[in-house]
Amino acid sequence: MFVYEKKLQYPVKIARPNPKLAKVIISQVGGPDGELGASMRYLNQRYSMPYDELKGLLTDIGTEELGHMEMVAAIIHQLTREMSSEEIIRSGLDTYFVDHTAGVYPTAASGFPWSAASMAVKGDVLADLNEDLAAEQKARVTYDNILRLSDDPDVTNVIRYLREREIVHYQRFGEGLRRAMDRMNEKNLYIVNPSFDRG
């Protein structure tokens, strides 16, 4: 069960609209390493986790990522307000605008719509946690790249915040992996898959 809180985790207040920037930042809503995919990856991996601390960690990080999706969506919403037709064409957002107007649609910047093919649920503790570590790194790099492309402090402050969260999550998933390995066979980590082989 999820309950909505009518607030963001970190404020988003963008004074100047900038559709060109929205065109790239949309990738962190619905791109391969975006927040929607992050949330779906973690919330769906929970069910096959054999240890309580991993169920908790995936629930909590997966929930935080939903909040991050809302923050990135808020950035897109504010960057695309009051656009003239000329600005839409000049910024290159026209190919998005034709299908979605100024709505927020989960897609990669390249135009590929959000796909579950960009995430994995393997049903194996080690495979899934290693996927999560890689996912946090890829999201961090995407935010690095957005920071290279943006010179608006109203935007970059939020992006820096979100990027730092990826680093904290990476640390926590690494610790979750250590805790899991602590519970597994110390002589042969790969003797069974504790997500599936019970007892």
Add this chain to the structure above:
Amino acid sequence: MKTKYSAEERWRLGGLPDPAPLAAAYIPMQESVQPQYDAGKALSRGTLFPGLDLPFMNLVNPELERTPMTELMAIDFVVDELELYLDTHWEDREAFELYQTMLGMQKEAKERMVRLCGPICQTDQLGMDAYRWLNGPWPWELCERGEG
């Protein structure tokens, strides 16, 4: 300082066990919730912990302007950050005590914000005179609640 740790101690403190297993990714455990930033700085930096604060090109955010909303956000943020820490350090008593303190502060800060600007969760409307959930601005809108 002790120089020789048992395998179990080294594991707990964040060192590699002796010998470290092959074919396994290893991230050291964070040892403690100390040192830590104050809540306002934690929110602006995106982490409570200086040891995890690793900014791109060393550029960091200025602290946010203090409003009732950013004060609540800062406390909520420390609560969130401690929850993730406790998920992997559930036996850390110092962290749990800090978490208790922050939960108390969160309750106060949230009640203050609800009195000022209306419900944050729908159930905050207990005892209110009318259904105020629909009143904007909504979180993604430019104008923050409690302002203009």
